[in-house]
Amino acid sequence: MKRYLETGNFAITQGAIMAGCRLFAGYPITPATEIAEAMSINLPLVDGYYVQTEDECAAMHLAIGGAVGGLKTMTATSGPGFILYADPYGWAIGCEIPIVVLNSQRVGPVSGITGAPGQGEFYNARYPTQGGNYETIVLAPNSAQEAMALTVEAFYLSERFRTPVTVLADQLITDGLEDISVPETDEEKAAMGFRFMERKVNMGPDFYPPTDEIDIPPVVLGRGANALCSDWTPTEEGYDIETVEAHHKHSYRMIYKIRNHKDVIERHEELYVDDDPDVIVVAYGSTSRTAKTAVKKARANGLKVGMIRPISLWPFPDELFHRKTTYLSVEFNYDGQMVREIQRAVPAGSKVHFFGQCGELPSVADLDDVFGKLLNNEPLKREGWEREVW
Amino acid sequence: MDRLTTKFLRERKIPSTACSGCGLGQSHKAAVKALDELGYGVDDVVWGTSIGCAGRQTFATWKGDNFAGTHGRVYAIARGLRIALPPEKKLVLTVGDGDAFGIGLNHLMHAARSNCDMTVVVCDNLGYQSTGGQFGWTTPDGVKTDSSPYGMWEPNWISKEMDVMKVLEAAGATFLARHLSMDGRILVDSIKKAINNNGFSLVHTVFPCTTNFAKNALGSRNAVNIFNWIKAHAAPLGEEKEDTIWRTGIYHDASNSRPEFATSLREKTAQIQRRNE
Numbered sequence: 202m203k204r205y206l207e208t209g210n211f212a213i214t215q216g217a218i219m220a221g222c223r224l225f226a227g228y229p230i231t232p233a234t235e236i237a238e239a240m241s242i243n244l245p246l247v248d249g250y251y252v253q254t255e256d257e258c259a260a261m262h263l264a265i266g267g268a269v270g271g272l273k274t275m276t277a278t279s280g281p282g283f284i285l286y287a288d289p290y291g292w293a294i295g296c297e298i299p300i301v302v303l304n305s306q307r308v309g310p311v312s313g314i315t316g317a318p319g320q321g322e323f324y325n326a327r328y329p330t331q332g333g334n335y336e337t338i339v340l341a342p343n344s345a346q347e348a349m350a351l352t353v354e355a356f357y358l359s360e361r362f363r364t365p366v367t368v369l370a371d372q373l374i375t376d377g378l379e380d381i382s383v384p385e386t387d388e389e390k391a392a393m394g395f396r397f398m399e400r401k402v403n404m405g406p407d408f409y410p411p412t413d414e415i416d417i418p419p420v421v422l423g424r425g426a427n428a429l430c431s432d433w434t435p436t437e438e439g440y441d442i443e444t445v446e447a448h449h450k451h452s453y454r455m456i457y458k459i460r461n462h463k464d465v466i467e468r469h470e471e472l473y474v475d476d477d478p479d480v481i482v483v484a485y486g487s488t489s490r491t492a493k494t495a496v497k498k499a500r501a502n503g504l505k506v507g508m509i510r511p512i513s514l515w516p517f518p519d520e521l522f523h524r525k526t527t528y529l530s531v532e533f534n535y536d537g538q539m540v541r542e543i544q545r546a547v548p549a550g551s552k553v554h555f556f557g558q559c560g561e562l563p564s565v566a567d568l569d570d571v572f573g574k575l576l577n578n579e580p581l582k583r584e585g586w587e588r589e590v591w
Numbered sequence: 592m593d594r595l596t597t598k599f600l601r602e603r604k605i606p607s608t609a610c611s612g613c614g615l616g617q618s619h620k621a622a623v624k625a626l627d628e629l630g631y632g633v634d635d636v637v638w639g640t641s642i643g644c645a646g647r648q649t650f651a652t653w654k655g656d657n658f659a660g661t662h663g664r665v666y667a668i669a670r671g672l673r674i675a676l677p678p679e680k681k682l683v684l685t686v687g688d689g690d691a692f693g694i695g696l697n698h699l700m701h702a703a704r705s706n707c708d709m710t711v712v713v714c715d716n717l718g719y720q721s722t723g724g725q726f727g728w729t730t731p732d733g734v735k736t737d738s739s740p741y742g743m744w745e746p747n748w749i750s751k752e753m754d755v756m757k758v759l760e761a762a763g764a765t766f767l768a769r770h771l772s773m774d775g776r777i778l779v780d781s782i783k784k785a786i787n788n789n790g791f792s793l794v795h796t797v798f799p800c801t802t803n804f805a806k807n808a809l810g811s812r813n814a815v816n817i818f819n820w821i822k823a824h825a826a827p828l829g830e831e832k833e834d835t836i837w838r839t840g841i842y843h844d845a846s847n848s849r850p851e852f853a854t855s856l857r858e859k860t861a862q863i864q865r866r867n868e
Contacts, residue, residue: 212680224671226671246864248860248864250674250855250856250860252670252674254667254701255697256697258662258664259667259698260667262660262667262668262698263668263671264671265671265673266667266669266671266673266674266675267668267671267672267674267675268671268675269658269671269672270672270673271672271675272675274671285635288664289661289664290662292661292664296658414836422637422656422658422672423637423656423672423677423680425655426656427654427655428657429655430657431640431650431651432659432660433647433650433658433659438603439651440603440651441659442646503851532615
């Protein structure tokens with residue numbers, strides 16, 4: 202085990218290389234640039250390749266090209282680049298190509314505040330391309346250490362499910378300096394729960410079986426499989442076809458290979474939820490760090506406050522929200538995104554509130570204040586923001 | 592089915608679903624013939640395509656590996672694939688004019704800049720024909736299309752002064768040629784040169800669209816008319832007449848003169864490792 206005082210960007214790079222990433226294609230963008238920089242230093246040392254492209258759309262396409270040639274590949278960006286991934290995401294989802302995408306969320310829309318954290322791509326990560334008819338896998342770390350772990354896990358899941366897996370971080374996670382332990386031996390990796398899967402090659406002739414099964418090897422070109430992959434609806438062999446029946450089969454696979462194996466993906470953290478808490482705070486990523494401190498403090502003060510932290514964000518963990526109580530979604534945005542999923546998932550009669558801001562973390566005192574208002578049935582008005590009531 | 596078809600193409604996709612009289616098959620066949628004459632087999636080639644008529648009709652025709660990329664991005668996919676593929680595998684792309692010279696031009700230029708080993712055969716039907724017949728970036732001046740109903744007035748990429756070939760040469764392409772799909776032997780020979788270049792090669796082939804282009808531009812879907820019309824407006828480089836639209840021949844041949852992208856990447860990686868030993 203090696204210990205470092207390093208950024209999340211560094212940790213992500215370590216995780217990726219450990220998982221077998223040998224091609225990274227990227228385009229500089231704050232706050233994910235340092236991943237590209239670290240990849241440009243470290244990949245050549247392990248027979249890997251770093252390519253800087255003309256734009257993010259090309260970056261992800263190039264990474265998928267490498268993946269469909271048999272390499273484990275990755276790309277990383279932030280909001281304005283993530284939106285340019287829409288095109289290649291669709292290709293990778295439809296062709297079922299394993300690839301890992303990291304998005305360090307900043308304040309948007311558009312360029313917004315470049316160097317400050319946000320959580321504006323909760324839904325973009327779920328629907329990263331057009332057309333629908335697919336599920337996506339999204340993992341959200343709340344520390345540099347976990348960013349490394351989830352990058353490793355993203356590579357593992359992308360191989361098993363043959364699909365892009367998104368690690369949804371934010372500027373605080375990727376830029377923040379933290380104490381990081383990088384495992385070196387297989388025992389150390391296993392002790393940290395790291396899972397690995399080698400690239401396998403689908404030798405056909407049915408490259409797109411209409412089944413929800415996972416662990417089907419992906420298409421790899423150049424290996425004599427006479428493989429087919431395209432942007433069109435495929436037949437089971439991969440020929441392009443325009444029938445609703447074929448598209449239904451393909452959609453079934455894209456949706457249910459993920460929905461029916463949610464147990465392989467699902468991970469979360471819960472705190473003080475087993476004694477009928479009056480309020481359950483829900484947060485992911487950086488905001489969950491403050492939320493956790495605030496919840497612990499509230500407990501110390503005798504308030505029955507609990508917490509749920511989804512780590513796998515998509516598929517959304519509906520089953521965690523089975524308690525009829527009051528929920529508070531704490532997010533790095535002003536519009537409230539995850540709160541909508543919580544509203545959908547909770548039992549009838551529950552109350553769901555939202556507290557959000559972006560650019561900087563809410564303070565523990567801010568959350569204390571919100572807990573107090575919720576427990577006293579007062580509206581969640583904030584000074585200066587009186588017209589925003591959740 | 593002829594010998595080439597039996598040897599290289601998938602029965603299921605031949606004959607294609609192209610319109611009656613379409614010239615795309617000539618460009619496609621020239622590429623297959625070039626590979627055959629160079630002695631390549633099914634497993635030596637990965638065949639890539641894009642969208643539109645050129646992409647749709649040529650995808651999954653090759654007996655070996657095939658992929659079709661998203662609109663205009665196939666050059667970026669191909670660059671990633673080039674890194675992963677064994678260097679001896681040939682990468683041949685049959686793409687449309689909209690894909691190469693419109694939506695994908697930036698990616699195409701970066702493939703040229705990096706001199707990434709691929710042979711791009713642009714199958715040009717003079718506009719966006721699979722969407723019904725709108726003008727594109729190679730639509731001749733004055734021609735009526737569904738989206739230029741008063742005649743094409745926007746500058747295109749094929750005039751002598753503003754030729755996309757010049758753009759690509761300046762961008763670093765190491766082999767560039769332009770032909771008509773009916774150029775036969777001359778076209779096959781150019782594609783062979785393109786394939787023999789270990790770098791970025793592009794062969795621009797103009798083919799007649801009998802359905803949408805011919806209907807709009809000539810008022811007739813008669814295949815003979817559009818074939819003759821294109822032939823009448825083409826001339827070899829240096830033999831241009833006043834009404835020449837397409838100047839055909841090899842525009843630029845700097846084959847094997849510049850380091851290839853993936854080869855360089857592998858060499859740099861080896862150098863870095865030696866430095867760190």
